[in-house]
Amino acid sequence: MATPVLDKVEAEAAASDHLITVTFRIRRFNPEVSADAVWEDFQLEIDPKERVLDGLHKIKWDIDGTLTFRRSCAHGICGSDAMRINGKNRLACKTLIKDINPAKPITVEPIKGLTVLKDLVVDMDPFFQAYRDVMPFLITKDTNEPTRERLQSAEDRERFDDTTKCILCAACTSSCPVFWNDGQYFGPAAIVNAHRFIFDSRDEAGEQRLEILNDRDGVWRCRTTFNCTDACPRGIEVTKAIQEVKRALITRRF
Amino acid sequence: MSTTETPAAGVGPVEGAPLFDVDNPAPLIEAPRKRTKKTPRSTRGNFEMAAWLFMRLSGVVLVVLVLGHLLIQLVLDGGVSKIGFAFVAGRWASPFWQVWDLLMLWLAMLHGANGLRTIINDYAERANTRLWLKGLLYTATVFTILLGSLVIFTFDPNIR
Ligand code: HEM
Ligand code: SF4
Numbered sequence: 001m002a003t004p005v006l007d008k009v010e011a012e013a014a015a016s017d018h019l020i021t022v023t024f025r026i027r028r029f030n031p032e033v034s035a036d037a038v039w040e041d042f043q044l045e046i047d048p049k050e051r052v053l054d055g056l057h058k059i060k061w062d063i064d065g066t067l068t069f070r071r072s073c074a075h076g077i078c079g080s081d082a083m084r085i086n087g088k089n090r091l092a093c094k095t096l097i098k099d100i101n102p103a104k105p106i107t108v109e110p111i112k113g114l115t116v117l118k119d120l121v122v123d124m125d126p127f128f129q130a131y132r133d134v135m136p137f138l139i140t141k142d143t144n145e146p147t148r149e150r151l152q153s154a155e156d157r158e159r160f161d162d163t164t165k166c167i168l169c170a171a172c173t174s175s176c177p178v179f180w181n182d183g184q185y186f187g188p189a190a191i192v193n194a195h196r197f198i199f200d201s202r203d204e205a206g207e208q209r210l211e212i213l214n215d216r217d218g219v220w221r222c223r224t225t226f227n228c229t230d231a232c233p234r235g236i237e238v239t240k241a242i243q244e245v246k247r248a249l250i251t252r253r254f
Numbered sequence: 255m256s257t258t259e260t261p262a263a264g265v266g267p268v269e270g271a272p273l274f275d276v277d278n279p280a281p282l283i284e285a286p287r288k289r290t291k292k293t294p295r296s297t298r299g300n301f302e303m304a305a306w307l308f309m310r311l312s313g314v315v316l317v318v319l320v321l322g323h324l325l326i327q328l329v330l331d332g333g334v335s336k337i338g339f340a341f342v343a344g345r346w347a348s349p350f351w352q353v354w355d356l357l358m359l360w361l362a363m364l365h366g367a368n369g370l371r372t373i374i375n376d377y378a379e380r381a382n383t384r385l386w387l388k389g390l391l392y393t394a395t396v397f398t399i400l401l402g403s404l405v406i407f408t409f410d411p412n413i414r
């Protein structure tokens with residue numbers, strides 16, 4: 001049991017060779033202390049192949065335990081850690097430090113357009129309200145009982161494959177300038193999840209969902225800015241999905 | 255020792271009484287116009303779709319009308335210096351240019367007004383602000399369209 005300690009020290013000395021010093025510039029906000037948000041810098045020794053989330057962990061665990069952010073899976077699946085990193089919405093757990101120029105301070109802010117509760121944590125309720133409003137579940141008219149498998153051809157499944165990949169991280173919705181200005185707009189994520197059912201051959205409430213998105217705050221507010229497509233960590237062609245919903249609305253009516 | 259309580263891990267002793275608690279939460283800066291369960295559902299049918307289509311269709315026509323108009327007025331035949339009462343009177347003698355200008359007036363005004371409606375919807379947060387700005391916009395639009403149409407239809411080249 002004694003030798004591993006020495007080995008560990010040597011190994012750590014060797015391992016620290018590739019560490020670099022990175023500045024994390026984090027937007028801090030604690031309403032119980034101050035009404036204003038401020039930038040705070042943290043210096044870290046970190047492997048550039050680590051992720052921004054690892055840097056945030058280092059800060060929270062070793063430097064300042066009050067730093068508040070959401071994360072769960074740490075592997076790009078749960079969608080809890082979307083944040084604005086160097087001015088662009090990304091998942092902290094999918095962003096490698098070496099990929100975002102660690103020579104300059106790395107800025108980390110909460111996503112925009114939603115109320116900041118503390119540090120990087122925002123109120124997601126309006127986002128999930130828009131999601132609920134598009135009825136994101138399978139609806140069938142007569143056979144609600146799951147008595148048998150609902151079969152679907154490979155082509156029919158392919159039609160909406162792209163939009164099944166959404167993890168509801170809100171990176172797209174909170175990158176949309178229309179949403180920043182008016183939070184009553186459904187936002188890209190809700191439209192993506194409506195698209196997932198509108199174009200599913202097994203679902204029978206497509207018309208109803210189209211009608212919901214024909215609303216004043218629906219798809220027609222989209223100005224094809226493409227911020228959502230750029231932001232999506234799952235590589236979903238968000239703007240294209242929105243345009244397909246618009247086209248479906250136009251072609252079903254004329 | 256008056257107390258045997260150990261503070262939670264990583265949290266030092268807190269001085270004084272906390273300013274905020276569950277019944278008295280700290281103030282936050284709310285995002286504008288949040289979506290809630292009660293967000294108004296609009297009953298305007300296909301109006302937004304029609305407006306969206308109109309922007310694109312009128313845009314295509316306006317490319318021809320506006321660029322043609324700018325070319326004739328500002329570039330050809332000595333540019334702006336040629337524009338005068340006689341020049342306008344000469345062009346409006348032909349029904350073709352009357353229709354051109356009338357179409358351009360209506361399309362550009364409706365296109366521009368609908369574009370500004372979009373911008374008001376984007377930026378004005380309070381229902382009252384929206385109402386007044388849109389009222390002003392629609393009044394100005396109707397006035398300009400009617401006045402322009404009146405001039406095109408009743409233009410008299412012989413007035414002194
Ligand atoms: C020259 C040909 C034109 C074309 C092809 C064109 C096309 C368009 C299109 C497609 C949009 C919708 C943008 C969107 O929804 O994302 C738009 C918006 C707009 N247009 Fe035009 N347009 C033209 C001329 C004009 C003119 C002459 C005016 C002013 C009278 C005008 C004023 C506006 C305004 C204010 C908007 C709203 C801007 C916004 O949505 O942010 N446009 N235009
Ligand atoms: S579409 Fe992409 S960016 Fe938007 S919520 Fe889903 S995974 Fe996140």
Ligand code: FES
Nearest residue numbers: 074076078079093
């Ligand atoms: S922590 Fe789950 S997606 Fe990043």
